Amino acid sequence: MIVLGFDTATPATAVALLDGAAPGLASERRHDPMPGVRPGHAPLLLGYAHELLHDAGLTFADVDRIAVGLGPGGFTGLRIGVATARALAQGAGAELVGVSTLRTLAMAARPAPGQNVLGVVDARRGEVFVGGWRGAEQVLAARAVAPAAVADLDVAGWLAVGDGALRFRDELEGAGCVVPEDSSPRHGVSAVMVCEIALRADRGCNRELVVPDYLRKPDAVRSKP
Amino acid sequence: MRTDAPTLILALETSCDDTCAAVVSGDGDVLANVISSQGIHDAYGGVVPEIASRHHLELANAAVDDALRTAGATLDDIDLVAVTQGPGLVGALLVGVATAKAIAAARGLPLAPVDHLQGHVAANFLRVDGASTSILEPPFVCLLASGGHTLLARVEDHASFSVLGRTLDDAAGEAFDKGARLLGLPFPGGPALERLARDGDPQAFKFPVARGLDGLDFSFAGVKTALLYRVRDLGELETTARRADLAASYQHAIVEALAERCEQALAQSAGERLAIGGGVAANGPLRTRLATLGATLGIPPRALCTDNAAMIASAARFVAAQPFPDYLALDAYASGERALA
């Protein structure tokens, strides 16, 4: 099974291609903009996917399963990823699998034995999106909280990863979390992990259910006053 | 018609709050024109960009399926994918652009990025109701008036237009909506204001029609402010009693502003043909007034006047399509006039 997976919930654009027959040989392309630099989701996502397929001697028509990160994260980036995934599946007749971005972070975090993992995505406006896992089991439901309020979630000793963990290192360490060094790749969402999680799914999801996990209501602000 | 025109075009349009997909033949026959109106914005008295973008994402693929089914086609039959690249709400545009790019890439098809305003112009190049010719062929003068744009253009060929005048503040449709709100009518206000105006006297109140502007530009801020002051002066009871007169007079001022500019544009360019597009083109008194100008009128059916994807497919017949994979980095643009020479 050929799986094309990507995640655009954070400023990063991460795309990977995985062959179920040789899962160790997955390839990934990614763009991690410096803080404050505009994300490249719209101009980069499909091009990366095409390059990965091309290098493997494949085309979009050869993809069996499209996997996409559903967030939570930045609304516009999420929509570019999910719209691209839904339309690729529609156009190529491929299966579609949505994967939680926080789960992807947690599954790729390599915690110490028995250690829980807190996925932390920068939610802007002074908040973070967090969710917790013990192995493959979710032990803390995804939510948006102020970084200072993470301490109330009883997460002392947990391993915290993600761009939110980097940005709010002080608050998370104050809550007793262990945050890997800034340069650790564990803070970036792994598209290879998106593919691996999707590969383990029994079947594709109903397209209408593959929508972003916004976790926030839209601001009811009109386009023009 | 070009002989190298693709035989079947699938188009998407998501620049504002309607999720639109269409299938159009290379000859300009509309085989399907699906418009999913989101409706939900009415409660907010205007379009909420984040809500519009969320709905586009949920509706776009189904709109494409719907358009294909209506046209009796499958993606195997499609030769070209077209999409509105801008201008519009950028978050909303991005859903359409990402969807169109991915469908085209999945099939190895070419993609035609289309300017939204060029799309409105190209609505006139469609053939409707089994006609053997398009609604109107260039050269013509074109008035585009909607909640988002007010533009007077000279159309010399199928691929471009030159701007003769534009609004300096509110769009004409916006002026209708804001006036309607002042009179206590629900959003979108244009059709409701037109209905109310039927029982009123268009001469009852004098509202200013902006004159003295350079060239053929429009301004609707003054007439809106004049209505606001008039409503204040009259007080609540009197305003309620004279709502129909206020609506009729206000509508008259906007229609006159549009018609006078059209008349000047026709005279300046020795034009004999006038096309109108945009949601305001559905306004009855405007159509009646423009018919008195003596020009041959091109008015697409309502579903091709308001935002739709068939007009985007129509425009795509006359722009250079990008072959796969040249368009993979294509981005949306929120403002500007990419199509203008």
Ligand SMILES: [Zn+2]
């Ligand atoms: Zn429009």
